[in-house]
Amino acid sequence: MEILRGLQKPIKELPSKYFYDEVGSQLFDRITELDEYYLTRTELQIMQQQIQDIAATLGPCCMLIEYGSGSSMKTRQLLDHLAQPVAYVPIDISKEHLLQASLRLSQSYPKLEILPICADYTSNFALPDPTQPGARKVAYYPGSTIGNFDRGPARKFLAQIAHTCGRGGGLLIGVDLKKDFAILHSAYNDRAGVTAAFNLHLLERLNHELNTDFQLDHFGHYAFYNPAESRIEMHLVSQRKQQIQVGKEKIVFDEYESIWTESSYKYTLDEFGQLAASAGFKVERIWLDTQKFFSIQYLSVI
Known part of the structure; x- marks a missing residue:
């Protein structure tokens, strides 16, 4: 074909x-x-079981930047457990959905500064400055959407995230694994x-x-x-x-x-680690489900 x-x-x-x-x-x-369709429920299971450790790894006072935020439903679990997040920056191409989701979040988290960006997140965009300076910028990219990129564009996109977050920053990302x-x-x-x-x-x-x-x-x-x-x-x-x-x-x-x-x-853990390294990241933590179908990984900017 x-x-x-x-x-x-x-x-x-x-x-x-x-x-x-x-x-x-x-x-x-x-x-x-x-x-x-195992992906969504498996990722959610990992989040539910490991959320305390994941939140502790991201650390206090971070500026959380979500690429392709959609309804931001997965993000609520993170926000509920993060220690004093400085701001949440949802990025999505759909302006109406982005604003509606941001409004709902602002009602649920009235003390959290929410700074939505309507953009194609693979393009260049200006990151807003939060009112409070954050300890570090942490990107969030759940759902194994990185798998929709061919290898070259995936490397370029990850390098763009590394540049946005800067030294000391990080990326929490979902990665689907090879299986039967x-x-x-x-x-x-x-x-x-x-x-x-x-x-x-x-x-x-x-x-x-x-x-x-x-x-x-x-x-x-x-x-x-x-x-x-x-x-x-x-x-x-x-x-x-x-x-x-x-x-x-x-x-x-x-x-x-x-x-x-x-x-x-689909990746092995070693394959994704090599891809991350080529884009300026180091794999710091990996959380898996019991069947090792899916991984949530925390990468730090080198």
Whole structure:
């Protein structure tokens, strides 16, 4: 199967825009509740079991910076246990969701300074200065979203975080680990078809945003683990030969030709440690679940 090169760039570079509108967010929330999708519940279990140690590792008076904050629900557990955090800086591309989440947090934590930034967090942005100077800046990047980056962009993004946090700063990050192929396959090909609906919703967004004419019933969801690249690949596969109008351009699909919509890289602990080191970080702490499916790691800026 080949990649649809004409659409690969906007799909791969703008996942927040094309996957995570209101419908996409609702579908993803349903995915996180599926029996097959181990990632979210495993990460939450680690947080619940290790939160005291995690909070102590981040230390007192830190400025917490969350990349891709969304509803900030996971962050509440951290904020409940951090010692005198100086400020919370949520960063998200969706302005409406960001402001609503920030308002809810300000009501729950009236003494905490909340400084939201509406931006694509992979771009350059100015970090606001808190009223109180913090002991150090700590970034938070949960959910194993780092796995959606290819290796080169992942290194670049981590280096950007290291630069933002500066010497003495750190990063608390979720990293999904390599495991049995069957477990990975089930996680991205659930029996209820929710992941398929989430993937196909991308075409609805493209029809709306780019005025394309995709017929959703002419494409099928296909996800598989590529062991040579250590990643899950999600595709939308053309079920027939067809022609799609994209602006003034017509793109012809052969039967079984696909759009490669997403990657999700899996790591060993050593592999991620090497990636972190190449971006200016040192792995200080690692917390695992009992099955070693998932890791939460604290990295310090070298």
